[in-house]
Amino acid sequence: MTRSDLVAKLAERFGQLTQRDTEFAVKTILDAMSDALARGHRIEIRGFGSFSINRRPPRVGRNPRSGEKVTIPEKLVPHFKPGKALRESVDDRLPVLDDEPIGR
Numbered sequence: 001m002t003r004s005d006l007v008a009k010l011a012e013r014f015g016q017l018t019q020r021d022t023e024f025a026v027k028t029i030l031d032a033m034s035d036a037l038a039r040g041h042r043i044e045i046r047g048f049g050s051f052s053i054n055r056r057p058p059r060v061g062r063n064p065r066s067g068e069k070v071t072i073p074e075k076l077v078p079h080f081k082p083g084k085a086l087r088e089s090v091d092d093r094l095p096v097l098d099d100e101p102i103g104r
Helices: 003-013 019-038 084-093
Strands: 043-045 049-056 059-062 069-072 075-082
Touching: 003 019, 019 043, 019 049, 075 084
Parallel strands: none
Antiparallel strands: 043 049, 049 075, 059 069
């Protein structure tokens, strides 16, 4: 699902909202979440999951073209941990395919 799919779904479900209002609401929520993560806060949405920041320590990697060692600096990256209700919902809806990997 893309951002525009989410906007369309919300506009369809809440007929009193215009497309523009729905876009503004989605943008406001996502901006607030991004801002909270940028400030180092944790976001928890009960029944859905939580977002937090993980630290990736500096490390030495290799340039794939030249094989030369490259220092990769420390990074802070967003991390999502699904809640129990989301995990169970996805697991219940997932079709079981024998001997066939998911995604093919």
